[in-house]
Amino acid sequence: LNMAKPKVIFVLGAPGAGKGTQCQKIVDRFGYMHLSAGDLLREERAKPDSQYGELIESYIQEGKIVPVEITCSLLESAMKKSGKEKFLIDGFPRNQNNLEGWNKAVAQNVNLLFVLFFECPREACVERCLGRGAAGSGRSDDNMQSLQKRFNTYITETQPIIKYYEERNLVRTIDANTSPDEVFEEVKKQKRQLFR
Ligand code: UP5
Ligand code: MG
Numbered sequence: 001l002n003m004a005k006p007k008v009i010f011v012l013g014a015p016g017a018g019k020g021t022q023c024q025k026i027v028d029r030f031g032y033m034h035l036s037a038g039d040l041l042r043e044e045r046a047k048p049d050s051q052y053g054e055l056i057e058s059y060i061q062e063g064k065i066v067p068v069e070i071t072c073s074l075l076e077s078a079m080k081k082s083g084k085e086k087f088l089i090d091g092f093p094r095n096q097n098n099l100e101g102w103n104k105a106v107a108q109n110v111n112l113l114f115v116l117f118f119e120c121p122r123e124a125c126v127e128r129c130l131g132r133g134a135a136g137s138g139r140s141d142d143n144m145q146s147l148q149k150r151f152n153t154y155i156t157e158t159q160p161i162i163k164y165y166e167e168r169n170l171v172r173t174i175d176a177n178t179s180p181d182e183v184f185e186e187v188k189k190q191k192r193q194l195f196r
Pocket of ligand 2: 019020038090
């Protein structure tokens with residue numbers, strides 16, 4: 001019965017740790033479908049008829065976590081629409097509200113394999129995000145002011161979620177403070193059997 005459920009890997013780590021970059025590599029190599037909660041929120045924000053556009057934009061600029069009902073329904077509909085059965089859920093769950101909403105609405109319908117945690121020092125992460133902003137990412141949160149807020153939220157709200165999964169032996173930690181290719185080598189080493 002468990003076999004019929006879609007497989008999910010959560011991908012967590014500080015802002016700029018390289019979650020999106022590594023997810024793309026995992027997709028290319030192992031055929032997972034990548035669902036970035038942040039990307040889905042930015043897409044929703046961009047829809048002219050979205051009732052949540054302004055709310056999402058203010059949360060993102062403030063580095064705050066959007067209420068789980070919005071994020072979870074975007075994730076669920078993307079999963080359904082894709083028809084796929086292996087998902088990387090990138091940047092979620094990020095706080096207690098996310099965790100409770102997911103556990104209530106979705107957890108029983110999927111098979112959570114593990115949490116891939118990209119560990120990277122703050123200075124490196126900030127440099128990467130500022131670099132991306134300077135290169136024209138267009139992200140309204142790639143600036144020093146938003147980054148400070150994103151990091152505060154990461155430390156106070158997301159790290160306890162990582163701890164929650166650590167206590168359940170579900171966290172696989174990767175050193176993300178090397179080049180993208182080196183990080184990916186570590187990803188492959190750690191979880192070879194699960195990426196088949
Ligand atoms: N880069 C990547 N890897 C590198 C490496 N090894 N060496 C050198 N450079 C590297 O990478 C960031 C930048 O670094 C890129 O320029 C890349 O080339 C380079 P990326 O792969 O994009 O890192 P990632 O960890 O994905 O960084 P991101 O900025 O996406 O992280 P966040 O977690 O902050 O952003 P996200 O999009 O997930 O969330 C944004 C906001 O949305 C949140 O702050 C929040 O307000 C909201 N949100 C919610 O409310 N709820 C959610 O569930 C999710 C998001
Ligand atoms: Mg990302």
